[in-house]
Amino acid sequence: MATAATLTRADLADALHRDVGLSRADASRLVEQILGHMCEALARGENVKISGFGSFILRDKGERIGRNPKTGVEVPIAPRRVLTFRASQMLRDRIVGGG
Numbered sequence: 001m002a003t004a005a006t007l008t009r010a011d012l013a014d015a016l017h018r019d020v021g022l023s024r025a026d027a028s029r030l031v032e033q034i035l036g037h038m039c040e041a042l043a044r045g046e047n048v049k050i051s052g053f054g055s056f057i058l059r060d061k062g063e064r065i066g067r068n069p070k071t072g073v074e075v076p077i078a079p080r081r082v083l084t085f086r087a088s089q090m091l092r093d094r095i096v097g098g099g
Contacts (some may be wrong), residue, residue, distance in 0.1 A: 002023065009035070054087040
């Protein structure tokens with residue numbers, strides 16, 4: 001199985017430069033601003049929903065007992081907040097359809 005390519009911030013900025021016609025600096029700044037707004041919203045405890053793409057959802061997980069797989073010793077796992085991503089139906093359909 002071939003390894004999948006990775007889309008980076010630079011790739012997004014290049015696409016904005018190429019497709020929209022922004023300067024490279026403006027495109028890079030725009031990508032950083034968008035990602036910054038998303039990070040700030042998540043840090044404030046807000047979910048982020050991008051229509052047609054998906055939702056970044058924060059979930060609070062309670063304390064639970066886990067087990068060290070190597071030793072079998074039970075250890076408490078502290079409560080924590082986790083970030084999950086739920087793809088929109090449109091995105092899922094495009095992935096299954098291959099593009």
